[in-house]
Amino acid sequence: MPIRGGLPPRNPRFVGREELLTRVRGLLGNGPVVLLPSPDHQLGGTGRTQLAVEYAYRLADTYDLVWWIPAEQNAGMRAALAGLAQQLGIPEARDLNRTLGAVRDALSRGEPYRNWLVVFENANRPEDIMPYLPSGAGHVLVTSRNPRWTAEVAQALPVPVFDRTDSVDLLRARAPELSAADAEELASRLDDVPMALDLAAAVREAAGWPLSEYLRRYDERAAELAFPTPIRVAWGLAAEALGEDAPADRVLLELCTFLASAPISWRLLWAARTLPLEGEVARTVRVERRLRAAMRRIGRFGLADLDPAGESLTVHPLVRGMFGQELSSERHAALLRTVRGMLAAADPGDPDNPAGWYRYAELAPHLIHSDLLGGDAEEVRQLVINCIRFHFARGDYDSSRDLASSAVARWRDALGETAEQTLLAAFHLANALRAVGRTSDARNLNLQTLRTQREVFGADDEATLATANSVGGDLRMQGHFGQARQLDADNLVRYRRLFGESFPTALRCANNLAADLRLLGDFRGARTIDEQVLRHRQAIFVDGHPETLSSRTGLAFDLYGLGDFAAAAAVLAGQPSGRVPADHPFALWAGRFAAMAARRRGQPEARELAAANFAACRQKFGDLSVDTLAAAVSLAHCARAEGDLTGAHELLERAVIRYHAVLGDEHPFTLAASAGLAAVVRAAGRYAEARTIDHEVLGGLRRSVGADHPFTLSCANGYAADLAAAGEAQPARELAADTLRRSRQVRGVDHPDTAACAWNLALGDGDEAARQQALDALAKAFGDGHPVFRRTAEGVRLETDIDLPPL
Structure with a gap:
């Protein structure tokens, strides 16, 4: 089958x-x-x-x-x-x-x-x-x-159209008592048009009209029309017959004609029970049994297709159009208001929750035909906003952008640029624009929306804070980590004042602030926040909730940044399995961080884990996503650690090119990936080329994130090795000593990368006591038997890789 x-x-x-x-x-x-x-x-x-x-x-x-x-x-x-x-x-x-x-x-x-x-x-x-x-x-x-x-x-x-034989067969299949001659007469009157034939057969059967009665009515109605086509006449007779048999059913069908050709479920029609309707119509929709019976009658008259289970009606576009032409302007407006109200009443709310997505999938096709964007009720416009968010939440960014763009354009004209729902639609439009790669447009729209919201509603308004959070995301994407921290810190104070410390939106804002601190290299500050947020989320969410996983991954990266690779791995291993899909963004972050921790701990499975994570990120996000590029950088570090310089070079070269395209030349992530590429070039013995790359990168990092940022320190460590290889011993020593001093202040004396910097300085100085002291620090950081000691035994400098946190 x-x-x-x-x-x-x-x-x-x-x-x-x-x-x-x-x-x-x-x-x-x-x-x-x-x-x-x-x-x-x-x-x-x-x-x-x-x-x-x-x-x-x-x-x-x-x-x-x-x-x-x-x-x-x-x-x-x-x-x-x-x-x-x-x-x-x-x-x-x-x-x-x-x-x-x-x-x-x-x-x-x-x-x-x-x-x-x-x-x-x-x-x-x-x-x-x-x-x-x-x-x-x-x-x-x-x-x-x-x-x-x-x-x-x-x-x-x-x-x-049918040939005459097929027309006769269709009519006699529906009415076996009809003679061939009578069927041919009816087919001739209907010009063998299939839809007209089907309507005629259905209405004769449903209304019990003999052929003579049908033909009499057909001729009378055709005479009333200026352009009597078979479909128009047959439709008119069917609609008239339905109205005579069950007036309330005809009103229900008229409501359906304001919806799309997609299936119209009984649940949607049932939502009309909350609206002020005419007596018999209100009685029909009030009880599911009566509503389903009405749907069956509409189907029997041939005016809509009823699915076999009786769950939904589908109205042909021609039927929709003909009803529309029959309605007076007053009747059209009244029915349209009812349909819009019915759709709004069917809104399940919470469009981020996958459990309700099937309901939004039923509603979304009807937004255009009911011109929901033109609705004047607040709850109607809220349904539009929820559908925008539904499309975004399920990953259909194009549909989210298109609907949001239409809403912003219509509502700016109808409501004004400062109306609450106009601004809310603009906020969602910016999210969709960012998701489809139009980051500059998203940033400009967010800034414009935030300015207006602050002027009209104040800085403490919930929608204003949501837009401010989105602006923080824009700033992170631009590489303006300090500005993002300032904005998110202000947002967090306001969220906590409005909602309390453990409210979910306040926790999301705290989560953003921790992300800012990680990007700035303040892993201690990020850890403090992430531990607090994780405790709150564990108290209010079930085990394995995505937001709890988000806090775990953040905390794991904090510990990794602090040099406690075993603790980072333990935090990730403590996450309950099976709750979050394997390709969820947070799960993919956790997979990358686990591979990073395994590499730094010298575990042989690190590259396999990193390769699987990179493949999963490519599938989920595409080649140009910052998440995929970060996974490529981590995989390249594994390849270089195993001596696969060709594989590492290919990964990093592509990543650098794509970072340039996605984030720009001066973004800290672009520069960090370039520093990784210099490390591979240096390992291949091409010291002059590595020096050229590192010189440019070091200057860029000092300008963008400062001389004390971990990215800058790692690049400076590599650049000192470039200088030493070029025979510039004194500049190399000065830079190595400065890097060690800063690393002790920023990372701490016990950090593995501080120990690596100490080893490199001692190696250049030829100071045996300092070398032994550095070896002791490395042993304390990594433990005996770690692959790092193969490098020290060879008397070579140690790299301090840059793994990139999520933006």
């Missing part, structure tokens, strides 16, 4: 189309096929979707995988492709774009399924689906109303 995903139910009354199905099969062998309306029925109704569904079921056994993608809206299409990624065994990247690219590539390679069928339904903008179109041995089938498909993208196949 093939694997199926998202496939609509098969139409048990499907008839004919044998020649078309054969043509579809033949054309698919030459590339993607797009099913279009025939030229004389440009609005549709000729059965394109039903043809695609029938093809998928009829030919399913010839495929290993059949996957249906609703493509009317980007967000829904991307969500369906993300579901396909899970089926293909593709780990979800932090940025959904990378996951979707991996889906396309896996299908194109035929891994793990060679014979597949992917159907894009209602893909009315070719440019939207082109980035996701796979090639290879599988097949791509598209349904669309848009004739602007070029032959280079897909082969166009117009879907005409």
Whole structure:
């Protein structure tokens, strides 16, 4: 049996189309096929979707995988492709774009399924689906109303109306008592248009109208219209019949026409029970049983498709459009207000919680068709903001950015630039911009938003503090660690004053301040904060909660920075397993720090751990992420420690180039990675080249983070070795002595890197007593049998590697 995903139910009354199905099969062998309306029925109704569904079921056994993608809206299409990624065994990247690219590539390679069928339904903008179109041995089938498909993208196949025989078969299948002659008369009146035929058959069955009654009503209604097309007349009769049979059901259907062609769940309609509705409609939606019965009646009249389980209705775009044309402006406005209120009432809240994401996935497709951005109620706009955050939380940064950008533009015009929800949307837009790599735009927008919030709402407003936290993130990304510390310290005072010390948002702010201190090299200060935050989080969260893991990883890096590598490893080992996915960012941080600690402790598995972490970061974040680049630097240190200078050089050279592109030439991380590259070049004996790199890097680090920063001290230690190799003994000694003095003050006399600096100075001086003293310090720091003593036995200088904390 093939694997199926998202496939609509098969139409048990499907008839004919044998020649078309054969043509579809033949054309698919030459590339993607797009099913279009025939030229004389440009609005549709000729059965394109039903043809695609029938093809998928009829030919399913010839495929290993059949996957249906609703493509009317980007967000829904991307969500369906993300579901396909899970089926293909593709780990979800932090940025959904990378996951979707991996889906396309896996299908194109035929891994793990060679014979597949992917159907894009209602893909009315070719440019939207082109980035996701796979090639290879599988097949791509598209349904669309848009004739602007070029032959280079897909082969166009117009879907005409039925031939008369198929029309008669369809009508008689629905009404066996109908004679062939009567069926032919009705088919002739309806011009063999599939949707009109289906509506006529459904309403005759539901309303019990004999053929003569239906034809009489059909002629009367056609005479009332200026342009009586078969679909318009048949739809009008079905809507009229539903209104006569159950007026409340017709109102429910009218509400549905303000929503998208995506499934409309009974839960969404049930949310309307909280709204002020007309008597019978209110009674219908108040009780689930009555609501589900109404949905079944709407389906029986052919005005919407009811799924087999009776869970949801899907309204055809043509039906939506025809209802819209019938409504007066007053009625349209009233129904639209109700729909917006219904959507807002269905908002589950807490969009960061994965448990509620399925609810947001149901709501998000309907935002555009209900013009939720134009709603004048605060709770309606809050749903928009929650959907923006939902897209961001699940990694769909493009959808988050697009919706946030639209919200900011609309609300600036409607509410003003200083309105609370305009500013909140701008805050979320900046987050999305940063996530898609537009860091400069994010920074500028955040600063503008923060200034306005402080002026309008004050510095202690909760939304103002959230934006200030985001600005702190921008400052860290820019390399302005001191400014970030000042801002986050001020934020923390305000958070604690407003919420108390152990409130989750206050703890997140404290966590940010600890990150600033780590980046500044103040590991003692960071440790104090991280230990406090960890205690609070352990008290309020279950074991293994992501935020608890965040505190553990921060504390582990603090201990690592203080030179206590065993304690760092123990903190990470104490984290309960199984609660946080292996590819969660915090879990990946923990994996990198564990590999770092293993390397510094001289454990042979360090490189294997670092290599696995680097691969996982590439999969999750991509090659240009600062997390991936930091993992590459740590892996390079392992490679150099094992003597693999070629591997280390390749990793660091790529990392430096990418740091230059992502963070800029003067960012401390770019400079730190360059210092690591100099160490590899120095190990290869290319001292002049290493000296050139270190000279530039040391000047940059002194300017950016100061002479006492651990990054600067590590680079200075390497530069002293460059000078010594160049025969400049006196400058080398002076720099080594200065570096040792600063290391004792900054890192402490017992820090392993301080001991390494002491060894290097003693080695250059030829002072045996000082050398022995340094060896004793190294033994105290590392223990007997550590690989570092192979280096000292060879009488060579020791490197002090720079491992990068998270930004």
